[in-house]
Amino acid sequence: MKLTRRMTLAAFAGMLAIGTAMPAYAADLIAIITPSHDNPFFKAEAVGAEAKAKELGYETLVLVHDDDANKQSQLIDTAIGRGAKAIILDNAGADATVAAVQKAKDAGVPSFLIDREINATGVAVAQIVSNNYQGAQLGAQEFVKLMGEKGNYVELVGKESDTNAGIRSKGYHDVIDDYPDLKMVAQQSANWSQTEAYSKMESILQANPNVKGVISGNDTMAMGAYAALAAAGRKDVIVVGFDGSNDVRDSITSGGIKATVLQPAFAQAQMAVEQANDYIKNKKSPEKEKQLMDCVLINGDNAPKLETFALKN
Amino acid sequence: MTKQSWLLIALTAAVGLSACKILPTPSAQGGDNASSSAFNPDKMVEDNWASKVIPYLQQKAGPFAQVHALAKIDPAAAGSNYGNPKKQANSPWTFAVRLEGKVVAANTQSRAATIDVDVDGDGKADARVQIGPAMRGTALRDSLDFVQFNDFTNQIDFAQFGKAFNAYVDKTVLSKLPRDGLEGRTAKVLGAYTIEGGQDLPLVTPAEAEIGPKP
Numbered sequence: 121m122k123l124t125r126r127m128t129l130a131a132f133a134g135m136l137a138i139g140t141a142m143p144a145y146a147a148d149l150i151a152i153i154t155p156s157h158d159n160p161f162f163k164a165e166a167v168g169a170e171a172k173a174k175e176l177g178y179e180t181l182v183l184v185h186d187d188d189a190n191k192q193s194q195l196i197d198t199a200i201g202r203g204a205k206a207i208i209l210d211n212a213g214a215d216a217t218v219a220a221v222q223k224a225k226d227a228g229v230p231s232f233l234i235d236r237e238i239n240a241t242g243v244a245v246a247q248i249v250s251n252n253y254q255g256a257q258l259g260a261q262e263f264v265k266l267m268g269e270k271g272n273y274v275e276l277v278g279k280e281s282d283t284n285a286g287i288r289s290k291g292y293h294d295v296i297d298d299y300p301d302l303k304m305v306a307q308q309s310a311n312w313s314q315t316e317a318y319s320k321m322e323s324i325l326q327a328n329p330n331v332k333g334v335i336s337g338n339d340t341m342a343m344g345a346y347a348a349l350a351a352a353g354r355k356d357v358i359v360v361g362f363d364g365s366n367d368v369r370d371s372i373t374s375g376g377i378k379a380t381v382l383q384p385a386f387a388q389a390q391m392a393v394e395q396a397n398d399y400i401k402n403k404k405s406p407e408k409e410k411q412l413m414d415c416v417l418i419n420g421d422n423a424p425k426l427e428t429f430a431l432k433n
Numbered sequence: 434m435t436k437q438s439w440l441l442i443a444l445t446a447a448v449g450l451s452a453c454k455i456l457p458t459p460s461a462q463g464g465d466n467a468s469s470s471a472f473n474p475d476k477m478v479e480d481n482w483a484s485k486v487i488p489y490l491q492q493k494a495g496p497f498a499q500v501h502a503l504a505k506i507d508p509a510a511a512g513s514n515y516g517n518p519k520k521q522a523n524s525p526w527t528f529a530v531r532l533e534g535k536v537v538a539a540n541t542q543s544r545a546a547t548i549d550v551d552v553d554g555d556g557k558a559d560a561r562v563q564i565g566p567a568m569r570g571t572a573l574r575d576s577l578d579f580v581q582f583n584d585f586t587n588q589i590d591f592a593q594f595g596k597a598f599n600a601y602v603d604k605t606v607l608s609k610l611p612r613d614g615l616e617g618r619t620a621k622v623l624g625a626y627t628i629e630g631g632q633d634l635p636l637v638t639p640a641e642a643e644i645g646p647k648p
Contacts, residue, residue, distance in 0.1 A: 179614075222612075237584075237588065239587070239588055250590070251521075251524075251588060252588060253588045253589060253591070254592070255573075255593035257569075257570075257592075261545075261569055264545075269543060269544060283587075287587075287588060287589055290589060290592075291592065294592070294593075294596055295569075298544060298565065298567035299543075299568065311487075408583050409583065410583050411521065411522070411523075412521045412523070412524065412581060412582055412588065413523045414521075414523055414524050414525065422593055423608075
């Protein structure tokens with residue numbers, strides 16, 4: 121009995137060794153690393169990247185770093201160790217990620233970044249990111265219009281370590297601050313979290329019952345804020361989000377949240393895989409490392425056409 | 434420090450001065466997410482306005498009716514003629530235009546004030562021109578073929594550079610325009626607009642603008 125088990129183990133180990141020694145027989149591997157799939161945005165990225173990679177004949181390794189830079193570093197080691205031919209990465213911090221991506225590069229594994237920039241160029245092969253600033257300006261312009269250019273408002277900000285939280289906030293203020301009759305009565309981070317946004321909104325509303333609008337750094341926080349407002353009988357408050365999730369789409373079509381901004385997450389992830397494929401097969405880098413994808417305003421007019429972070433024609 | 438390295442620094446500085454370059458050099462290590470202290474978009478716009486931006490727009494701009502007709506059937510062709518062919522692939526096209534006509538409507542209630550201009554004389558508005566102080570978009574920046582996103586550290590710097598154009602035009606041109614009784618007057622504009630979905634009228638951001646006297 122014991123002997124058999126040992127033999128099985130040995131055979132298994134042997135198979136593993138053969139597997140790694142003869143990569144020509146196995147499909148090439150692409151690692152897809154994103155933040156937690158709890159947020160449908162990151163899930164859409166992973167699903168989009170995986171589908172495209174499989175379509176192009178790759179095996180995939182889908183991992184989540186939960187916005188923890190140390191965990192991300194370990195996952196990159198895993199990807200290198202497993203012999204990944206490329207890494208598709210939505211990263212865990214603009215500064216902290218530079219070393220991890222450099223490590224992969226030194227090991228001969230190219231990285232293709234999506235969604236978030238890092239504070240270095242020449243380390244990743246590509247950085248394909250949504251034009252968050254342009255998107256924030258679209259959202260803010262719609263917010264200003266909905267507010268009639270005046271009144272008290274609240275801003276919910278995202279997670280501080282994520283560059284996009286700051287970029288969106290700046291984009292919002294770039295537009296809103298041109299209107300002196302719009303007064304920000306509270307600005308708080310709810311860390312991209314729906315539950316945190318709910319409780320923050322509850323207490324903000326108690327302190328500022330005269331609030332007329334809420335502009336949120338993403339959709340999950342917008343959902344949380346709107347739920348708190350609805351629970352307090354304040355469905356009149358104008359809420360605008362960012363991401364273009366199906367949840368917010370449904371809220372818009374049923375007259376809840378007023379607008380959001382679509383980030384083409386699905387298309388972005390697929391584009392990154394296509395560029396990785398081109399790099400693996402033809403050693404061809406994209407013409408530009410940093411590539412911006414414009415965002416699209418979603419309101420009552422086009423919300424029905426939104427599905428999983430893409431607009432249907 | 435050795436004599437040679439001083440010489441190298443001096444040479445580098447000299448090259449930097451002689452090369453007439455509008456854009457900031459991308460820094461390898463951004464450090465802070467916000468703009469670096471050396472980055473001054475307002476000054477960059479001011480320094481290049483008369484020497485590069487206006488000459489470029491004057492040379493590149495086409496008559497509005499012609500540009501818009503082409504943009505509707507072949508935006509890429511219109512873009513390479515009148516815009517920045519090296520733009521980000523997924524961004525919409527932006528075109529440099531000159532436009533002359535009659536103001537048929539004005540919205541000066543909003544801080545994002547606009548005038549609607551009839552270009553072809555049919556009494557109907559063909560374009561909406563922003564007259565500030567609040568302005569939308571980054572059409573002026575995006576029409577320039579010598580401005581590329583990859584030359585900037587990050588999208589914040591790039592966006593602030595875009596906003597600096599609007600602020601400069603508002604300060605030097607638009608804030609001097611009349612605000613009352615605009616309908617019926619003539620308007621003459623050199624500027625740029627971006628094709629966007631869901632717009633009633635093309636939204637033109639002026640670089641130069643004149644409004645004639647009351648009729």
